[in-house]
Amino acid sequence: MADLSVRIAGVEFPNPVIAASGTYGNGECYTDLYPLSRLGGVSCKGMTILPKMGNVPPRIAETPSGILNSVGLQNHGVEAFIEYYLPTLKEEGNVIIANVAGAVLDDYIAAAEALDASDVDMIELNISCPNVKAGGATWGVTCEGAAAVTKAVRAATSKPLIVKLTPNVTSITDIAKAVEAEGADSISLINTLLGMRIDIRNRRPILHNNVGGLSGPAIFPVAVRCVWQCYNAVKIPIIGMGGISTWEDAVEMMLAGASAIQIGTAIFTDPYAPLKVIDGLAEYMDKNGIKSLSEIVGQVKPW
Amino acid sequence: MSYFCDKYTIVEKTTLAAGIFSITVKCPEMAKAAEVGQFANITAEGYTLRRPISICGIDKEAGTLRFVFEVRGKGTEVISRANVGDTLDILGPLGNGFKLPQGRKIIAVGGGIGVPPLLGIAKECASDCTAVLGFRSYDRIILDKEFEKYGANVAVCTDDGTVGFNGLVTVPLENTLKNVGADLVCACGPEPMIKAVVAVCDKMNVPCQVSLEQRMGCGVGACVVCSCMTVRNGEEYYARVCKDGPVFDSKEVKFNG
Known part of the structure; x- marks a missing residue:
């Protein structure tokens, strides 16, 4: 069987398939179907230093080939994560990534400091959540904001630092370069695209938050484009995500420049999707004589 | 589970x-x-x-x-x-189903497509179950004969009076609670019906379990989209309808939350 392992920022993943933040809880929800150890890693539910209630429901709406969500970072807080979820995650999973969000810089710093002393393998900085009024994506949409929060968190932790980027910007490559310059070890992209649906019968938006983040196969081409552009703009490794649902999508994302991938919305359609991608990648490598997935990263041949 | x-x-x-x-x-x-x-x-x-x-x-x-x-x-x-x-x-x-106490009188109150998940109560509790089932009209009535087959006492209500009681399920519910009494009410249906049923139960001081609906994502508690405002130990929080519900103790649910 093919060796699917990949290395990102010095962290070894047994395979490149990571469950995307917000779609996999803290790894506890799918263990009835298969062990967490089958996945390369888990990016845990976005956490904030203090527990967060989240947005008023409805928080989800189906769209053509995708969904809109506006959860609003409902979570139990960093302390509860470290105390209740992390021990099991470490025991049962491979690479454990803590996805961290905040409103003000001090929130990010406090969360990073708390996690620095914990067993998490990596920190994924969420500066791209479109569903909270304060913070979240407001950090991720300007080079100055993205640089400032990266710099502050970089100083607060020695854990490998991934910065998760939003596509809702004029130039994602400028943001990528800004966070690379401030010490990000990796970037992950894309977070959801801001969208909206309206119920024509009552003229109300389906989401109580009015707008929400679009994910699923619908956004895959946008994600591939963003990953390709960033691959050509920065040297740090990229974790590609946005609408991946098959192993072919994963290969495509890696050809665009992703060293590893995250799967999110596809899990709602088929909880086994991550395993099918892993198996498909293994077969693809065997058939094509690929010894390491690093051989295909960024190997698209542009016209 | x-x-x-x-x-x-x-x-x-x-x-x-x-x-x-x-x-x-x-x-x-x-x-x-x-x-x-x-x-x-x-x-x-x-x-x-x-x-x-x-x-x-x-x-x-x-x-x-x-x-x-x-x-x-x-x-x-x-x-x-x-x-x-x-x-x-x-x-x-x-999710979590109804918690049915053995050998107790239970009233199952269903509205429209909220009726199907209640049929299992009739199967388990037979003549200890009274079913109050509400539908829009005669041609929307489902499963009433099956409740009867399991031995439940069935009261059908229709909004237009074409079959059974002409009106809301809360009227036969309240009458049954007054005349026969019950140890538990289980309800599933449109939100206005659930709220009205809970109001009756609160008034008559009878425990009530409600099965709720919300737009749902994963179904297993991972994505936290199907939230419902609940109060537990005096604290408000958004419970997950899929994982913490869909059946909740009505005392825990904060309607309009």
């Missing part, structure tokens, strides 16, 4: 009313694990989200589960096209 996810074969399909289908699937391990009031998440081919559909019947010996659902949109329409011999991709059984 454990759940499964696989493709299961449809062994029986009937139509109960226009656009309301009963589909029975062979799924032994799922049937073995299922409890009254739980649901399953069923794939609608071509759509991103599975459709949460309540479990109407559990036959552990035959290894089957029965789902009764109404075509409400394109997804349920796709599912309704599956026939005997076809397979459905089902994730389940999911």
Whole structure:
């Protein structure tokens, strides 16, 4: 069987398939179907230093080939994560990534400091959540904001630092370069695209938050484009995500420049999707004589 | 509690009313694990989200589960096209069902397509179960004869008076509580009905379990989209309808939250 392992920022993943933040809880929800150890890693539910209630429901709406969500970072807080979820995650999973969000810089710093002393393998900085009024994506949409929060968190932790980027910007490559310059070890992209649906019968938006983040196969081409552009703009490794649902999508994302991938919305359609991608990648490598997935990263041949 | 996810074969399909289908699937391990009031998440081919559909019947010996659902949109329409011999991709059984005390009098109050998950109460509690079932009109009535077959006392209500009591389920509910009494009320239906039922139960001081609905994502508690405002130990928080529910103690639910 093919060796699917990949290395990102010095962290070894047994395979490149990571469950995307917000779609996999803290790894506890799918263990009835298969062990967490089958996945390369888990990016845990976005956490904030203090527990967060989240947005008023409805928080989800189906769209053509995708969904809109506006959860609003409902979570139990960093302390509860470290105390209740992390021990099991470490025991049962491979690479454990803590996805961290905040409103003000001090929130990010406090969360990073708390996690620095914990067993998490990596920190994924969420500066791209479109569903909270304060913070979240407001950090991720300007080079100055993205640089400032990266710099502050970089100083607060020695854990490998991934910065998760939003596509809702004029130039994602400028943001990528800004966070690379401030010490990000990796970037992950894309977070959801801001969208909206309206119920024509009552003229109300389906989401109580009015707008929400679009994910699923619908956004895959946008994600591939963003990953390709960033691959050509920065040297740090990229974790590609946005609408991946098959192993072919994963290969495509890696050809665009992703060293590893995250799967999110596809899990709602088929909880086994991550395993099918892993198996498909293994077969693809065997058939094509690929010894390491690093051989295909960024190997698209542009016209 | 454990759940499964696989493709299961449809062994029986009937139509109960226009656009309301009963589909029975062979799924032994799922049937073995299922409890009254739980649901399953069923794939609608071509759509991103599975459709949460309540479990109407559990036959552990035959290894089957029965789902009764109404075509409400394109997804349920796709599912309704599956026939005997076809397979459905089902994730389940999911969530927490009704907690039914043994040998106690239970009133099951259902409205429209909220009636199917209550049928299991009649099966378990037989003549200890009184079912108050509300429908829009005569041609929307489903499952009433099946409640009777299990030995339940059935009161049918219609909004237009074409069959049974002409009016809301709360009237027969309150009368039954006054005349016969009950140890528990279990309710499933549209939110206005649930709120009215809870108000009656609160007034009469009878415990009530409610099965709630919300737009749902994963179905297993991971994505936290199907939230419902609840109060536990004096603290408000958004519970997950899929994982913490769909059945809640009415005292915990903060309606309009």
